[in-house]
Structure formats: structure tokens, C-alpha cells
Amino acid sequence: MNRRRHTQIFISVIALMMGSVIAFAHNGIEHVLGTVKSVTETSITVETVKHVTVTVMVDATTAFTHKAAKASMKDLKAGERVAINAKENGDKKLVALTVKWGSAAASAATHGHKM
Numbered sequence: 001m002n003r004r005r006h007t008q009i010f011i012s013v014i015a016l017m018m019g020s021v022i023a024f025a026h027n028g029i030e031h032v033l034g035t036v037k038s039v040t041e042t043s044i045t046v047e048t049v050k051h052v053t054v055t056v057m058v059d060a061t062t063a064f065t066h067k068a069a070k071a072s073m074k075d076l077k078a079g080e081r082v083a084i085n086a087k088e089n090g091d092k093k094l095v096a097l098t099v100k101w102g103s104a105a106a107s108a109a110t111h112g113h114k115m
């Protein structure tokens with residue numbers, strides 16, 4: 001009986017550890033998927049698949065990709081379906097690391113991924 005109890009505790013501890021690893025697997029990266037509502041020089045506003053409006057800041061390090069080819073922010077237009085990987089800055093604002101649109105981004109947004 002004692003051995004069975006130790007086995008249960010061991011399995012519980014392993015499960016908790018694995019859950020923590022999974023929770024931190026994205027290293028704080030947020031995935032914003034949806035339709036572009038507006039684009040300014042410093043931000044992109046997206047209506048997510050859950051119909052929530054999210055504004056993501058952009059900076060000089062943000063990488064833009066359209067249909068698997070390198071692009072720029074000026075190529076992005078309202079109405080495009082996007083997949084943005086972003087991280088919170090010190091001011092708790094999301095800053096885009098990557099912005100992708102085209103067939104792959106549209107597919108991700110249609111399939112209801114997070115945001």
C-alpha cells in the first residue's frame with residue numbers, strides 16, 4: 001500500500017512539472033490571429049477570430065511576410081487576414097515580432113487559433 005501511494009505522488013509531481021513546461025513553452029509569445037482593421041506607422045489593429053479588437057505595436061525589428069515572401073508594413077492593408085506573434089514590452093503593450101499574411105495566415109485565422 002505504501003509503495004502504491006509513493007507511485008501516485010511521483011506521478012502527480014511529474015504531471016505538475018510537465019504542465020509547467022507546457023505553460024511556458026511559448027516564452028511569453030502571444031498569437032494574434034484575425035482580420036486587419038487598420039494600419040498606422042506604429043501599430044496594427046486586428047479583429048480577432050473571437051471578435052475582440054487588439055492593437056499590436058510594431059518596431060524596427062518586426063519581420064513582415066506575405067505569402068512566404070519577405071514584405072514590409074506598407075504592403076499590409078485593412079481586410080487582410082494576419083497571424084502576428086507578439087510579446088509584451090515593459091509598458092504591457094504587445095509588440096509584434098512577426099506579422100504574416102496570405103494563405104497560411106488566413107488558414108490559421110479561419111481555424112480559430114488563440115486570439
